[in-house]
Amino acid sequence: MTEPWWVSLIKAAVIVNLIMVAFAYTTWLERKLLGRMQNRYGPNRAGPYGLLQPFADLIKLVRKESFFPVAAQHPLYIAAPIISMFTALAAFAVIPFGAGWQIWHYHVNGEIANVSIGLILIFALGSVGVYGAIVGGWASHSKYSLLGAMRTCAQLVSYEVSLALSVLGVVLMGQSLNLVDIVNKQGATIWFVVPQIAGLLVFVFAMIAETSRPPFDLPEADTELVAGYHTEYGGMRWGLFQTAEYINMITLSGLAVTLFFGGWHGPYAPLGPIWFLLKVFAFVSVFIWIRASVPRLRYDQLMRFGWKVLLPVATINAVITALLVVWVS
Amino acid sequence: MSPQPLDSFMGFAVTFRQLFKKPVTQQYPEYKRPVYPRFRGRHRLHVHENGLEKCVGCSLCAAACPADCIRVVAEENTAENRVSPGERYARIYEINMSRCIFCGYCELACPFDAITLGNEYEISEYSRDDLIYTKDMLLAEPIKKIPVADRELYDTPIPYYKDHS
Secondary structure (H helix, E strand, O other), X not given: XXXXXXXXXXXXXXXXXXXXXXXXXXXXXXXHHHHHHOOOOOOOOOOHHHOOHHHHHHHHHXXXXXXXXXXXXXXXXXXXXXXXXXXXXXXXXXXXXXXXXXXXXXXXXXXXXXXXXXXXXHHHHHHHHHHXXXXXXXXXXXXXXXXXXXXXXXXXXXXXXXXXXXOHHHHHHHOOOOHHHHXXXXXXXXXXXXXXXXXXXXXXXXXXXXXXXXXXXXXXXXXXXXXXXXXXXXXXXXXXXXXXXXXXXXXXXXXXXXXXXXXXXXXXXXXXHHHHHHHHHHHHHHHHHHHHHOOOOOHHHHHHHHHHHHHHHHHHHHHHHHHHHHHXX | OOOOHHHHHHHHHXXXXXXXXXOOOOXXXXXXXXXXXXXXXXXXXXXXXXXXXOOOOXXXXXXXXXXXXXXXXXEEXXXXXXXXXXXXXXXXXXXXXXXXXXXOHHHHXXXXXXXXXXXXXXXXXXXXXXXXXXXXXXXXXXXXOOOEOOHHHHOOOOOHHXXXX
16 A cells, blocks of 8 residues: 655645644643633633634744843754654654545555554654753753753653553554554454553553643643743744644644544544544543643652552553463464 | 542542533623722812812812822912812812822812712823823813712622622
């Protein structure tokens, strides 16, 4: 099922833009939902229901003065948000969102790149994304940024272990690291959420920590720190960090849907991408719901939870799954 | 982990329930909450029914003002130029609104009820100079209208604050 290279190129351009739009409206949805959960309206001034708010925010951020801290390391200071943004956008390339279609006489795959180790690629890109935070924090040449960056890295690195281990069960059951194969396997048998519920729970917790969202938003911790690693950033550079965070959230939601909820398979109609979108939307809403409901963890609680709860659960889950897979076959 | 893990999940129900409630926000520029009838806002100068000004230029308001924001320059009334019923009238009456603290002492000090504090509170300007209100401005009807709560609502034997909130 190969496709000409220019089809992939067009698809990549479309998907990148779609993700940016999805990001814009995720911020809108988050502010709206959070507002309603706190008996407020949320944004309602720009356009009907505040629907133009993301664009107003964008224009405001782009038009802001681009300032530098005097001592900042300029090339790295500028590169850091770009690294974050690049890894966040690139990770979506391997997530399948449809079965593939025959358009005219070209076959169009339901994913941008069919990589045989797609899952590892996503985690690798996530690890590179950590550099965005640590380089940005260091290059700002501010002790708040540096300490914030260290906090961020400690959190991201420790939760990445659990994140990778939690999907091991899915990999064993799907017998592939290729996300397309995993989705097809789920379509043929059963969604992996049923046998891998423990894996899903660990994955969701690690995912929240990985995207540094409440209650694991230690890297930013609005009420405690100034802003963590992006203290010295402003305007659209700060916007890029923020965008990367939200796109990571969308990508990891997509990954969770792919790994545990059958990707683009749906229970009733073969709607393909629409099922995928609906599931991602549900996931993102749950993220926001969690943000509205749970207070932030303390730093020691965060570390204890990551290493003493999530990691053992993920490991045991992986070992039991491996034993069962071997025993059944 | 919290000692009562189930209670943590009760919180999710609480936040979810709020989704279906009407937000408590009052959308200010569109909806202006009626102010308390005795709300102290922008000042007014008053005239008698026959058109003469109540102010006689005694400067007691300026003396009572803790922020020292009132300036009164009085002048004698003459037969051909009678402005107030008394001996003198205020030729210049200025209030510097950027200094006023809306304490209402001027109102208390005035022997003729010539100055009172109205209900208007939307008095921001882009320039400090525009905040110096002259006599003409204070005598004129305020341009913006502020909804005022019914006086009867508060005119009760039990003080309002005792049976509300």
